[in-house]
Amino acid sequence: MLYTFKSRAASDLIFLEADGRQLLTLMGKDPDAPNGVLTTAQIPAAIAALNAAMAKEAALEKVPAEDEEEADSEDEAPEVVALRQRVVPFIEWLERSLADDHDVMW
DSSP states (O other), X not given: OEEEEEETTEEEEEEEHHHHHHHHHHTTOOTTSSOOEEOTTTHHHHHHHHHHHHHHHHHXXXXXXXXXXXXHHHHHSOOOOOHXXXXXXXXXXXXXXXXXXXXXEO
16 A cells, blocks of 8 residues: 655645655554544654654664674665655655645645
């Protein structure tokens, strides 16, 4: 399943199910609802919640290992996309929707 976020202020944003569910949950929306709306009045709170989640993730990040053995094991680990890599463009998109006074739907 894909989540397609729509706003008249910008192009559609498409997220895979896990990422879309995570964003909706962070914004306090029901990820199980087939569709929904984020009104312009709700966008500032959604942005604040997403920023708080990024700050929490940044505080939990570990310092990278310095020695070779740990560095080698890191090379074998799958790359993980940090929350901020998805959220920052989404926040910019939400800010554009807010500035143009358009609700967001999915």
